[in-house]
Amino acid sequence: MFRILFRLYLVTIVSFSAAIYLVPDLVIQVFHERFVTYNLDYSRGLQTLIAKQFRAVPSEQWPALAAEMDKEFQPLHIVLNRNDDAEFTLDERERLRRGENVVRIGDWGWRTLAVAPLNEQMVVKMVVPPDPTDVSWLYWSINVLIGATMLACLLLWLRPHWRDLERLKGTAERFGKGHLSERTQISPSSNIGSLANVFDTMAGDIENLLNQQRDLLNAVSHELRTPLTRLDFGLALALSDDLPATSRERLQGLVAHIRELDELVLELLSYSRLQNPARLPEQVDVSLDEFIDSILGSVDEELESPEIVIDVLLNGQLERFSLDPRLTARALQNLLRNAMRYCEKRIQIGVQVCPKGCEIWVDDDGIGIPEEERERIFEPFYRLDRSRDRATGGFGLGLAISRRALEAQGGTLTAQPSPLGGARFRLWLPTPA
Ligand code: ADP
Numbered sequence: 046m047f048r049i050l051f052r053l054y055l056v057t058i059v060s061f062s063a064a065i066y067l068v069p070d071l072v073i074q075v076f077h078e079r080f081v082t083y084n085l086d087y088s089r090g091l092q093t094l095i096a097k098q099f100r101a102v103p104s105e106q107w108p109a110l111a112a113e114m115d116k117e118f119q120p121l122h123i124v125l126n127r128n129d130d131a132e133f134t135l136d137e138r139e140r141l142r143r144g145e146n147v148v149r150i151g152d153w154g155w156r157t158l159a160v161a162p163l164n165e166q167m168v169v170k171m172v173v174p175p176d177p178t179d180v181s182w183l184y185w186s187i188n189v190l191i192g193a194t195m196l197a198c199l200l201l202w203l204r205p206h207w208r209d210l211e212r213l214k215g216t217a218e219r220f221g222k223g224h225l226s227e228r229t230q231i232s233p234s235s236n237i238g239s240l241a242n243v244f245d246t247m248a249g250d251i252e253n254l255l256n257q258q259r260d261l262l263n264a265v266s267h268e269l270r271t272p273l274t275r276l277d278f279g280l281a282l283a284l285s286d287d288l289p290a291t292s293r294e295r296l297q298g299l300v301a302h303i304r305e306l307d308e309l310v311l312e313l314l315s316y317s318r319l320q321n322p323a324r325l326p327e328q329v330d331v332s333l334d335e336f337i338d339s340i341l342g343s344v345d346e347e348l349e350s351p352e353i354v355i356d357v358l359l360n361g362q363l364e365r366f367s368l369d370p371r372l373t374a375r376a377l378q379n380l381l382r383n384a385m386r387y388c389e390k391r392i393q394i395g396v397q398v399c400p401k402g403c404e405i406w407v408d409d410d411g412i413g414i415p416e417e418e419r420e421r422i423f424e425p426f427y428r429l430d431r432s433r434d435r436a437t438g439g440f441g442l443g444l445a446i447s448r449r450a451l452e453a454q455g456g457t458l459t460a461q462p463s464p465l466g467g468a469r470f471r472l473w474l475p476t477p478a
Contacts, residue, residue, distance in 0.1 A: 046207040053203065054196055061195070073154050084148040084156045088171075092146050092161035095123065095171065099163050107167065122172040128162060141168055209235045213244060223320070223452060225252040255320070262317040266310045273307050312442045315375075316425060319449035326369040326454045328477050333366055333396050333403070334359055340374050341394075344381045352390050360397040367477045368403070369454050376447035376458065380407040380470045383443060387411035391465055402456075402475040411467035419460040423448045447472075 073080055098114065099107055107125055114123040126132070128141040137147045141162050149158040159171045176184070209231050219227045228248060231241035280300045284293065337357055348355075384392045388409035395406045414422060414429065421427050428441040447470075448458040456474040463469035 046203065049207070050196075050200060050203050054199055057195060057199065058192055069153050073150065077150075080150050080154045081148060084150055084154070084159075085146055088148060088156060088159040089146060092159055092169075092171065095169055096161045096163055099169055104164070104167070107163070111169065118171070120174050120177070122170070122174065124170040124172060125163075126160075126168050126170050127166055128168045129166075133160075206236055209237050209241065213237065213241055216248075217244070220248055220251075223449075225255060259317045259320055262313060266314045266317070269310050270307070273303055273310065277303050277307065309440050309442075312440055312446065316442055316446050316449065319372075319446060319453060326372055328367045329370050330365050330367050331370055333364060333398065336370065336374075337377075337394060337396060337405075340377045340381065343374070344378055344385070347382060348385055350390070353385065353388060353392060354390060355392045355394065358393060358395040360395060364398045366398055366403045366474070368474055372450040372453055373472075373474070376450040376472060377405065377407070379443040379447045380472070383439075383470075384409040384411070384468075386439070388467060393463075393465060400476065402473060405472040405474075406469050407472075408463035408465045408469045409467040410463070410465040413462060413467045414460050416462075422460060423458070 095114070099110060102110055111123055111125045129138055133141065133147070137149075137160070140147050141160060142165075144162050146162075147158075147160040148156050151157040155173070157173050159173075160168050161171075162168045175181075209229075212231060213229050216227050216229045225248070228245045229241040231238060233239075233242065235241065277300065280296055280303065284296050284300070288296070334357075337359075341355065341357070381392070381394075384407050388411040391408075391410040393408040395404075395408070397404045418429055422429060423444050425445040426441040427445075428439065444458075451458045451472060451474065454474055456472065458473075459471050461469045461471055
């Protein structure tokens with residue numbers, strides 16, 4: 046907030062100072078004549094009185110009288126001058142010769158000099174000196190106080206705006222992380238009330254759309270499962286009959302397709318459940334090495350080649366950590382299956398716990414993931430280089446499910462290049478509050 050306050054204040058104070066400095070000069074220049082006549086009228090009485098004093102005595106005594114009046118009029122100066130003195134402008138000399146008073150104006154239209162003619166040659170000047178230092182300082186302190194008051198006003202004005210903007214930002218962040226019921230709760234009377242209202246309406250619409258989409262996906266997936274199971278069952282029965290070898294082969298192919306379809310439906314159901322979880326993630330205190338062990342055990346049979354070496358690096362002291370075992374295992378199993386599919390012969394799992402959370406990474410020495418694809422692979426159904434993936438199977442839902450499983454626990458999942466040469470998937474889970 047202070048950065049925006051500082052910028053706003055800087056803009057205000059600079060424009061205010063520039064205006065104070067330039068605008069009076071401009072106005073005085075444009076209305077110079079009016080300011081001069083006003084000052085002439087204003088000083089006429091005093092100038093007439095001074096001139097009268099001089100005319101009351103012989104001109105030989107004028108210097109002495111000027112010196113005496115100069116003392117009495119301190120800090121103003123009373124000075125005798127010739128009317129053709131080079132100090133006067135041509136215009137001023139002309140006025141003095143005609144017997145007219147002259148005034149000069151300075152900053153803010155204040156008089157700096159007033160001259161009254163005494164006779165054909167002599168004039169008496171009343172010089173207004175600049176303000177003494179202490180008074181100048183007082184004027185400056187007035188400006189500083191005005192500046193401070195402006196700062197206080199800006200702060201007062203900005204605080205509620207800032208609070209509402211922070212709330213809007215927080216809501217947008219939480220909404221983006223999947224908390225679809227988040228709303229700003231900003232009062233309509235706030236200055237950003239209408240913006241917040243638009244945001245809330247948009248959030249409501251998105252929530253409705255996503256819920257509809259999830260419900261549709263759920264319903265379709267559920268509806269698909271029953272006929273799929275029936276088909277699977279029927280084909281299994283048909284296979285048990287005596288069949289010629291070619292028909293048996295064809296039927297076995299069909300069974301494989303149906304199982305694949307069933308797998309896809311199951312994946313879709315998992316994804317749609319994770320997208321809008323019905324229950325809060327669990328928090329179970331697990332021993333991390335045992336947890337990793339059990340996950341490795343669960344994917345062990347899928348290891349295609351016995352040459353693949355899986356290393357586990359447990360950095361630092363082995364600790365326990367609170368996580369949702371079901372969701373985390375789901376994510377890690379997907380990552381390990383992918384690593385097994387795409388590696389050459391090495392997979393490395395690393396675990397590190399720090400006060401802020403737990404980091405687990407899965408490295409492989411495979412072909413890796415191009416930088417520009419490292420975010421897109423987390424989108425559902427997104428698969429890289431189709432020809433490559435068809436051989437390795439998968440629907441492109443595994444990483445989307447893994448990421449959702451971690452985000453549901455407040456964690457993250459990102460893809461990076463691995464020091465082994467392939468891909469690294471970095472899983473981060475924050476320490477529960
Ligand atoms: P799939 O089930 O098709 O593997 P995923 O969502 O798990 O879908 O992965 C999406 C895509 O990311 C995959 O098609 C694959 O191209 C790429 N990918 C995932 N893991 C790796 C990996 N370890 N190395 C290289 N590419 C990978």
